[in-house]
Amino acid sequence: MHLALVDASLATPHAERNFKREVDASLTVFNANEGEIPPPLGSPAPPPQGDGHRHFTFDGAIISGSQSSVYDDRPWIQELSRWVEGAIADNLPILGVCWGHQLLAQVLGGTVKGGSYELGYVEVEQEVDDPIWDGIANPFTVFATHSDHVVALPSGATLLASNETGVQAFRHEQVYAVQFHPEYDLQTAEAMIHSKDLPQSDLQAALDTCTEANVEAARSPKRIFGNFLDHVDALRRQPSV
Template sequence: MSTDIAEPRIALLDASVGETPAERNFRRELDADVQAFKVSEGDLPPPVETSEMWPFDAAVISGSQTSVYDEHTWIDAVEAWTRAAVEAGVPILGVCWGHQLLAQALDGAVDPMGRYELGYHEVDRIADDPLFSGLDETFLAFETHSDEVTRLPSEATVLAENDRSLQAFRIANAWGVQFHPEYDLETARWVTENKRGEVADDELERILAAITTENAARARDAKGVFENFVAIAADT
């Protein structure tokens, strides 16, 4: 693995489909040398045989408009890549879809919720972990998902939850967070507007009204998971 502690190299597995703000958001929030791979188009990072020989220090898996259980060959490929990377000891952070993909790849389960968790919601941290160092026991974060992890992989530890779904877990060198620390106001509004027809109009307008600079400032603390993950990558 790279030995540049000042600026670790991170492979971003961009699972979003089409033109999205995903890569821009992660590049802004990760204080690292980020190389993006558009995995939804079949572009995977180099295979991981051993972490010492791999050209990156860590990997981040983004959100996506798909479900992890959809039948796409590229999802199968990302799942196999993720499983091998975890086994090789590479630090991995999965965000939203990436959180769910990580669970599924390691023999957990993901299922539809029957509704959306959308907008700013409080998250309760229920276990100490380096990924959440410096975060309050309850913090605000932006959510947008209609699937959830319903069964964790064996030996996984729950790190955070709320009244709607599992919000974070860890298994060995891999972490998943259901919420989106990388979102800015523009992305939060864009994602919410794209839910028209899937979410009732009155609820959608209420969520849009709550996407304010004040709530974005309150949710800024959740971005600490990126600073902590970069530190983990640098120390590996």
Template sequence: MTTPHIALFDASVGPTPAERNFRRELDAQVTSFKVSESEFPEWPGADGSWAYDAAVISGSQTSVYDTEPWMETLEELVRDLHELGVPMLGVCWGHQFLAQALGGCVASMDRYELGYRSIERYDESPLFEDFPAEFVAFETHSDEVVRLPHGAVELAGNDRSCQAFSLGPTFGVQFHPEYDIETVRSVTEGKRSEGIDPERIDAVLADATPERHAETQTAARVFENFLTVVEAVDGQPPETVEVES
């Protein structure tokens, strides 16, 4: 397979570092679409062909259960792509969006999950190839997947929520493997306007040291592993696609 061509569905609202962060982490050709501004790629052809090898969905400041026209369009697109066996990876909001679009349920949490958190891997999925049983990643979310789509496998979690799932070549991760330390600090600082305890925010910022952030390098390997899945799926018709979990 030549260098994979990834469609990045940037669901973040307004100017954010989302596109920059994903381009840095994805060792692939990336074409970005600001879906929150109703910018979409062409739909797959009648023969099932699509201009891209896979799709990645970013985080967002919205909730997946908001009723926005662009979300309805994105839901229709990801359902079509899933039926065609196109590999997809959703991150944070994207994780929740894929779960909901494919039949799962997302709801508000009772307490914001924010900061560097330990995550337990449950399953020998290719997305977590060569991962330890536990790893550290940065979290920032107030919604969670409370029910997975039928047939989906929960791949990882912690004491707060489901942290990863798979459904064929479709994957979601609740944590942010794409964040650099600058994004961690700016996103955390931005939470002051959302009613989170200032002392809690200060504690997360104090924890955001280069040494602490270096612990998230394992989590970032999901991108490399996802591209390995993309290569394995390349050219196979949907009914023959097998992704072990």
């Protein structure tokens, strides 16, 4: 299985390392903020060392987190949004994580706004049964780091999970989106906390959530990636119309 990994994380090393560890599929990485946007599906790519043309044929895509905001007026965000629109129109299954969750919501017609910071290991409640939750306890513990929030879901979207801060996951047809970071390990969680320009008391409160119990509890939601790949595989096997 071949997926596009759209890394929007502004050159931090964590996203690619974490997703490559957790996602059991072949990943082609595109550093979106550096202008690397996936080509339209099926577009020819340069021949590898004269071996003939290959094509960018993806079974699905994952869009990572980012330190930017989806409503920022940046050319790469606009270009990526156009690619996402086309990929959704072509029925490509996409999983958005944190910033990717917000971008999918915005492209699909939802609303994203800045708000209070959610930082540290938090508890999330599933709202409906869905295959994306297979094997995952309810409620479940995950790491979160964001101050932007999806404040209005796209028309036709299903709320999949929430907590006191609002929307934590939704589905829109073949698209899934989660606000939290199931791919994070403890190293990434602590590094992200230390990188924030927040009062020391807020940083310490977030660090206090980095307990052995929470890190262990956050292993179960990593099943989201396997469940998403099952979703991709099921769509792949559907007969074309």
